Amino acid sequence: MEVANVNSRKKNMGRRKIEIRKIEKKSSLEVTFSKRRTGLFKKASEVCVLCGAEAAVIVFSPGGRAFVFGHPTAEAVIDRFLGRDTGTSSRAVVPAEQVVHGQVQRQYLEAVGRAEVKEEGGFWWDAPIENMGLNELEQFKGSLEKLREKVADRVEEMALMMVMESESGAGPSSATMVEYAAPPQEYNPSAVLHARDLAAHSQSQAVPRGFYFGFGFDEPRF
Amino acid sequence: MEVANVNSRKKNMGRRKIEIRKIEKKSSLEVTFSKRRTGLFKKASEVCVLCGAEAAVIVFSPGGRAFVFGHPTAEAVIDRFLGRDTGTSSRAVVPAEQVVHGQVQRQYLEAVGRAEVKEEGGFWWDAPIENMGLNELEQFKGSLEKLREKVADRVEEMALMMVMESESGAGPSSATMVEYAAPPQEYNPSAVLHARDLAAHSQSQAVPRGFYFGFGFDEPRF
DNA sequence: GACACTATCTATAACCG
DNA sequence: TCGGTTATAGATAGTGT
Secondary structure: OOOHHHHHHOOOOOOOOOOOOOOOOOHHHHHHHHHHHHHHHHHHHHHHHHHHHHEEEEOOOOOOOEEOOOOOHHHHHHHHHHHHOOOOOOOOOHHHHHHEEEEEOOHHHHHHHHHHHOOOOHHHHHHOOOOOOHHHHHHHOOOHHHHHHOOOOOOHOOOOOOOHHHHOOOOOOOHHHHHHHOOOOOOHHHHHHHHHHHOOOOOOOOOOOOOOOOOOOOOOOO | OOOOOHOOOOOOOOOOOOOOOOOOOOOOOHHHHHEEEEEEEEHHHHHHHHHHEEEEEEEEEOOEEEEEEEEOOHHHHHHHHHOOOOOOOOOOOOOOOOOOEEEEHHHHHHHHHHHHHHOOOHHHHHHHOOOOOOOHHHHHHHHHHHHHHHHHHHHHHHHHHHHHHHHHOOOHHHHHHHHHOOOOOOOOOOHHHOOOHOOOOOOOOOOOOOOOOOOOOOOOOO
């Protein structure tokens, strides 16, 4: 038995304390990102199982690569939160067989994933009709026509409103507008509050103030 | 000095191992949910700071209460992921002062938050125009008219396409359609894959198979 | 429900192959 | 870029207040 080489293996130094601020060394940043992303997703899965919760997590690497937990659930969950009711995505549920160590297989990725992120302004009404079957076309056309009606109504209503408005003077502040999402517009990253720019870590609070925007709505008690 | 009552404090038993499955006792489920939600958000904030990442987390309690990390960043991040480009929300950035221990103050909640979740089908074009000022009205009308044009074009294109389609036989499968979100429709929770229904925890993999749908897209290397 | 305590359990930083 | 190892920092279950 190798009694002699007990000491030949260099002693690992184990985990060391680190400050929570941007990691400078690129290689360890990438390793840390990978490990912590995995850890985050695991934590999310545990909350789901332990508490019967539904969780969705999206992480963008600094290079802009997207990693998602809870997809395709995520989309529905997110829609429900945003109150958008855009419906669940028509994307198929990823079968477990397609998921290999947390990576969707290339085949699936190519079939489903890429267009989403690359496409500019991927509204549903922009979907390419070239490859649709007749059934799909009809359904799609139906949806479009509904939307057209709705928008036409709205425009009329608007015109009316604007006449009244200009007669009665300026309306109340824009404060109430705040409840609704803005019309579609270019995604402007610089206009967005970046999490990474927000305040640093604090000891006393679990999540640093000014960083944690978590909140719940009132209706359900729990 | 109280030398006598050293032993009067009952010894705590410390953390114990638990299985990752639904907690039965309601009271400890709620405590656990609260603690782990906080922990999850903290982890997310650390990934952001350490790696310069952007993360968004949404957790629904079993009662349907929503908790968000990264809001309002979350919405932009999510939109970018979904390729929706619905634009960043016009909702104001929550000032740090409004955030108290991770809970948005009631005042802010009432002003901003509630309508979002309760409103049925809160598309931006449904925003109430009653309280808009003239400027807002004009902007809003402009957006509506753009949308109307776009949709009208699309409908025409569709009509044309359908004639061709019906002449040439059925088109290819619906596989390509999958790249685009479905038209707006009722949110149907039962049609959604619930995270909590998915497979249980496994030891060898950090995140259990069939649960972890995390993936990245190809374009950026990191 | 929020906080404090503390003995554990778990995640992970640095290192290696 | 991946897994595997080790020592340790950090998270948290159960409890009390």
